[in-house]
Amino acid sequence: MSDPTGRVFDALADPNRRFVVEALAERETATATELAAELPVTRQAVAKHLAALNEAGLVESRREGRETLYELTPGPLAAAMDWMASVGAEWDSRLARLRTHLDSSRKRRS
Amino acid sequence: MSDPTGRVFDALADPNRRFVVEALAERETATATELAAELPVTRQAVAKHLAALNEAGLVESRREGRETLYELTPGPLAAAMDWMASVGAEWDSRLARLRTHLDSSRKRRS
DNA sequence: CCAATCCGCAACCCAAAGGTTGCGTATACT
DNA sequence: AGTATACGCAACCTTTGGGTTGCGGATTGG
Numbered sequence: 001m002s003d004p005t006g007r008v009f010d011a012l013a014d015p016n017r018r019f020v021v022e023a024l025a026e027r028e029t030a031t032a033t034e035l036a037a038e039l040p041v042t043r044q045a046v047a048k049h050l051a052a053l054n055e056a057g058l059v060e061s062r063r064e065g066r067e068t069l070y071e072l073t074p075g076p077l078a079a080a081m082d083w084m085a086s087v088g089a090e091w092d093s094r095l096a097r098l099r100t101h102l103d104s105s106r107k108r109r110s
Numbered sequence: 111m112s113d114p115t116g117r118v119f120d121a122l123a124d125p126n127r128r129f130v131v132e133a134l135a136e137r138e139t140a141t142a143t144e145l146a147a148e149l150p151v152t153r154q155a156v157a158k159h160l161a162a163l164n165e166a167g168l169v170e171s172r173r174e175g176r177e178t179l180y181e182l183t184p185g186p187l188a189a190a191m192d193w194m195a196s197v198g199a200e201w202d203s204r205l206a207r208l209r210t211h212l213d214s215s216r217k218r219r220s
Numbered sequence: 221c222c223a224a225t226c227c228g229c230a231a232c233c234c235a236a237a238g239g240t241t242g243c244g245t246a247t248a249c250t
Numbered sequence: 251a252g253t254a255t256a257c258g259c260a261a262c263c264t265t266t267g268g269g270t271t272g273c274g275g276a277t278t279g280g
Binding site: 003005006009010012013015018021022025026028072074077078080081083084085087088090091094098 | 113115116119120122123125128131132135136138182184187188190191193194195197198200201204208
């Protein structure tokens with residue numbers, strides 16, 4: 001799965017990971033232990049989630065002394081939003097085409 | 111998991127399901143067998159995916175004679191996009207607050 | 221220097237997810 | 251009526267994913 005959009009959706013599919021993303025959107029940085037304190041799971045679980053988010057390009061890590069700071073990099077969110085927007089747009093334009101087609105046939109009939 | 115946004119992300123996490131969504135965005139309706147013809151999986155697998163998409167509110171099914179037609183209902187996409195937008199907005203405003211703070215301290219220093 | 225943190229790595233567990241096959245049933249075609 | 255098509259349901263298999271525990275290695279503080 002090298003598709004970047006797919007990795008983003010996969011990353012956001014987990015509720016704990018979404019919580020982490022929300023938390024990182026408010027604080028500027030956080031460590032795995034800090035985040036684990038607000039979640040019903042262990043530090044290692046959070047670390048795995050952060051690794052997954054990093055894999056998706058949503059988070060970057062930097063080591064500061066004995067602790068590792070994680071920071072949000074919301075760039076890939078835009079790509080995922082683009083995908084949804086394009087699906088919605090295709091759907092809309094299909095509806096529009098259908099509507100004009102119905103209009104023209106109605107006009108022809110009247 | 112009653113959170114609607116979570117269900118949408120979970121639904122879009124699977125590549126086959128995303129393909130189905132894309133396909134349904136172009137055609138207006140499709141059956142499970144039609145979609146399975148363009149995918150490397152069986153009809154039943156596609157049926158399960160369509161059930162998952164329906165669970166997420168992204169698809170609706172209607173029975174027409176001996177075949178079941180599936181149609182896209184992209185409403186929930188908006189909610190998911192809202193979530194991403196709000197995360198991005200929080201991130202942006204945090205950056206803005208940080209920037210003004212730096213500006214003011216620089217002003218004080220000068 | 222020693223103790224307390226903070227982390228990463230590895231092994232392991234278990235439930236869930238994606239997929240398949242098999243079968244029964246309803247609808248259409250001839 | 252009989253055959254072919256399209257579906258749903260259920261059992262089953264296998265992999266993945268989220269989670270935990272148990273270490274051992276760095277880094278900070280007394």
